[in-house]
Amino acid sequence: MARSLKINLGNKMPKIKLIFFDMEGVIFDSGFVEKRPKVAASVWSILSTSLGEEARKAEDTSTNMWINGKFRSQLEWAEHVIENIHRKHKLTKKKFYEVIDNVPFMHGTKETFSELHKRGYLTAIISGGFKNQADRAAKELKVRHIFAGTEYFFDDKTGELIGWNILPCDYEGKVEFMKLLMREYRFESKDCAFVGDGVNDIPLAKEVGLSIAFNARKELQEVTTHSISQEKKDLRAILKYFP
Numbered sequence: 001m002a003r004s005l006k007i008n009l010g011n012k013m014p015k016i017k018l019i020f021f022d023m024e025g026v027i028f029d030s031g032f033v034e035k036r037p038k039v040a041a042s043v044w045s046i047l048s049t050s051l052g053e054e055a056r057k058a059e060d061t062s063t064n065m066w067i068n069g070k071f072r073s074q075l076e077w078a079e080h081v082i083e084n085i086h087r088k089h090k091l092t093k094k095k096f097y098e099v100i101d102n103v104p105f106m107h108g109t110k111e112t113f114s115e116l117h118k119r120g121y122l123t124a125i126i127s128g129g130f131k132n133q134a135d136r137a138a139k140e141l142k143v144r145h146i147f148a149g150t151e152y153f154f155d156d157k158t159g160e161l162i163g164w165n166i167l168p169c170d171y172e173g174k175v176e177f178m179k180l181l182m183r184e185y186r187f188e189s190k191d192c193a194f195v196g197d198g199v200n201d202i203p204l205a206k207e208v209g210l211s212i213a214f215n216a217r218k219e220l221q222e223v224t225t226h227s228i229s230q231e232k233k234d235l236r237a238i239l240k241y242f243p
Contacts, residue, residue, distance in 0.1 A: 016210055016242060018187055019116065020178055022196035023127035023148070026214050027137055029106045029233065043129055044081060046099050051089040058085045074128065074170040078150055082164055091161050093154035100133050105140075108236035113141040115239055122185075126177050128170040128200065147177040175203045195238055196220060212238055 024030045024042050048059035062081050071077040116123060124145035125134050131148035138146050153163040190209035197216040202223055205211035211224040221227040228237050
């Protein structure tokens with residue numbers, strides 16, 4: 001049975017108990033897609049770009065299709081990218097983890113999570129990205145809970161991409177995972193916070209008591225409690241909101 005979790009912070013119970021984080025652009029600094037400096041990168045796009053020019057063009061097409069409403073859901077878009085780009089252009093386990101393992105943490109991320117945990121906060125990741133990457137964050141940052149959109153499975157001998165698990169973890173889908181964890185802990189909205197950077201984070205920002213737009217799109221800044229804009233990104237800037 002789920003029970004309420006009390007977090008010891010001296011003699012003071014913090015207003016916020018659980019902090020949800022988006023992953024790419026917040027915990028990891030994916031930078032920008034090579035040759036397309038105005039396009040914020042994700043591991044999805046970096047993987048496609050790494051597979052050659054034809055795959056990069058196909059990724060451009062899939063992005064435009066998504067923007068123009070050609071896919072009914074995130075699941076349909078992900079299936080399209082997997083079949084028509086990653087499998088078609090022979091994404092291997094070696095290439096996949098070369099990309100995953102070389103995306104750097106956002107500056108100050110390790111210090112930020114270490115300090116948040118010392119202060120008694122629970123942390124969770126909710127991302128439309130890869131669980132394989134979120135696993136890295138969970139291991140190195142000691143994040144308590146992770147929810148991610150897609151997990152890849154590879155043949156141990158050939159390295160071929162042989163399977164995947166896709167979850168509806170984008171926009172409202174992200175909110176469902178957030179609400180699930182809040183129910184399990186019996187936390188209310190006022191007990192929780194969210195840090196994100198994308199338009200798809202707007203539904204999450206509206207569900208919590210405290211929300212932070214971290215070097216984010218204008219649309220997200222307009223609905224969050226706080227907004228951080230930096231020339232040199234450093235996640236430690238959020239610590240002032242979590243005493």
